Amino acid sequence: MTASNEEKWINKKISRREMLKLTGMGVAGIAIGASGFGGVMKAMGYDVFETVEDSTTAKNKVNFYGKHQSGISTPVQKNIYFASLTVLVTSKEELQALFKKWTPLMVRLMNGELMVDLTTNTRVPTGDTGEAEGLNASNLSITVGVGPSLFDKLGMAHLKPAELADLPHFPKDQLQKEYTGGDLCIQACADDPQVAFHAVRNLVRAASGKVEIKWSQAGFNSFPAEGGTPRNLFAFKDGTVNPSIKDEQDLNKVVWVDKGWLKGGSYLVARKVQMHLETWDRTSLKDQEATFGRHRDSGAPLGKTKEFDDFDIEEKDSKGEYIMPDTSHVHLARKSGARILRRSYSYASGVMSNTGAHDAGLIFISFQKDPAQFITVQNSLGRLDKMNEYITHRGSAVFACFPGVQKGSYLGEALFNAL
Known part of the structure; x- marks a missing residue:
């Protein structure tokens, strides 16, 4: 087994001496899998998870790995499916396991692939709901954040950033409870509406019994043929004074958190605004x-x-x-x-x-x-x-949106390392 494959599976850092010890046990000759290297590592008390690579051949592809999560400074796509979730798990360990499960699935989705390989067994439900089959990656980006309510619910109040608090009531607010708050959020943006919806649907499905959708909203943007700022339903251009997504120095001033476990992440504000x-x-x-x-x-x-x-x-x-x-x-x-x-x-x-x-x-x-x-x-x-x-x-x-994920890591690792 090569070092690169070892790094794919081991979340806990191990020394060269430990790796040589594993090699001496014959682990190097075992294939990766539930009963292979991953299984041996689990048996020895190591925390293991799968790593999927960003595709280098997918069409209209946004990379998953990087300093920041996608869907923030990514060029704006034509469609969004935004979901606010209620967390049903009751422990930090269950939440951590969920993020580890989601990470490779998100990479596959952003590669334009099925979330899991198709099965030939027609007597069981398919692992992927299939409505995005045959469509390309469509510049899909997936962004995940955690809400203020999550930290108290799972006994992590000491890790909740002081800045992460429910927004105050503003003049003229007429908020409806069913469209307010949430423990987690998933923002899926893509140039195809079905690709965006498919991503959220399948991530929530993969987390059955662990999360449920509190509220969601699909949305769309239309861009002029010659390019430029999209218009809202009042026919006025929306987002003219944004900082340039190509100006990292300006984004550091406006967008990216520069401290704590959220360093490299950002805060997402979502508002559902009815237009009369x-x-x-x-x-x-x-x-x-x-x-x-x-x-x-x-x-x-x-x-x-x-x-x-x-x-x-x-x-x-x-x-x-x-x-x-x-x-x-x-x-x-x-x-x-x-x-x-x-x-x-x-x-x-x-x-x-x-x-x-x-x-x-x-x-x-x-x-x-x-x-x-x-x-x-x-x-x-x-x-x-x-x-x-x-x-x-x-x-x-x-929501507080996690920093980006590096290869060999998983979504939200910095938060759990701070525990």
């Missing part, structure tokens, strides 16, 4: 632009001509009036001084049973190195934001 399309559609274009603080067609700030033109919220016209209305969404967000990385998607889920209005809006996702950044922005918007006339916040959650 019927009311918006009866509003004049002038008032719509005053609500956003941007021109609809170009995406430019009011008084400017191009989407990425800089602006001064204090600038006034010849009459001494603010060019950017002080109740506009852009004005108040800029005034907060805080920055976040938005990764939002639109959703449309039929109609409201009580009104017949569209059940549609935004699954707002943002990443930041501290949830306080989002809280600062949202408090700045407060009751003054003219957008409040057209939206209602229905769901809310915050």
Whole structure:
């Protein structure tokens, strides 16, 4: 057995002397498997798990391994399936075992492969539900985070970062309990909606009896043929002022946590925002632009001509009036001084049973190195934001997303090493 294969299976570091001892026992001649090297190592008290490699041949492939989890600074895909989960396990060890089980499955899914090989036994359920068979990787990214409730539930309160706390109640919030909170989250993004859904469905299925879905939401983005910022269902460009995902130095300032077991990770804020399309559609274009603080067609700030033109919220016209209305969404967000990385998607889920209005809006996702950044922005918007006339916040959650996984490691290892 080669050293690379040994490293694939051993989570506990062993010395060269120990490895020579194992080799002398004949372990080197045993094939990897439940009754092979892995089985021998388990019998000797070592913690073993499978490692699957990132594919080098898969089409439209996002790598799983790296300094950071995928789905944060990854270029935004066209579809999302976001799920907030309730954890059913009752011990840290069971949770750790779940993450070890999920890790190779996530790599396979992101490789565009079936999660497990097909069986020829037709008398048992298949290991993979199969709806993504024949589809390529579709730039699938999978991001996993832990919520504040998880730490108290499993006796890990001493490891819960001080920053990880339920978001405060904001003005105009009308949160529904069924869309709020969660112990874990899985964010699956892909250029094919079925690939994204398949990933979450199969990871939850593989964890049957250990987790269950608390709430979920599918979403979509559409990009102009020539590229550029996608538009939300109000037809305005969404995410213009994001930090560049190619600027690692800026991402270090805005997105990546730089301390503790979460170093290299990030905080995810999820908000389900209903958009009252019927009311918006009866509003004049002038008032719509005053609500956003941007021109609809170009995406430019009011008084400017191009989407990425800089602006001064204090600038006034010849009459001494603010060019950017002080109740506009852009004005108040800029005034907060805080920055976040938005990764939002639109959703449309039929109609409201009580009104017949569209059940549609935004699954707002943002990443930041501290949830306080989002809280600062949202408090700045407060009751003054003219957008409040057209939206209602229905769901809310915050999660700490683990740092990336290195080959030979597993999802969330830094957390369990800190125990």
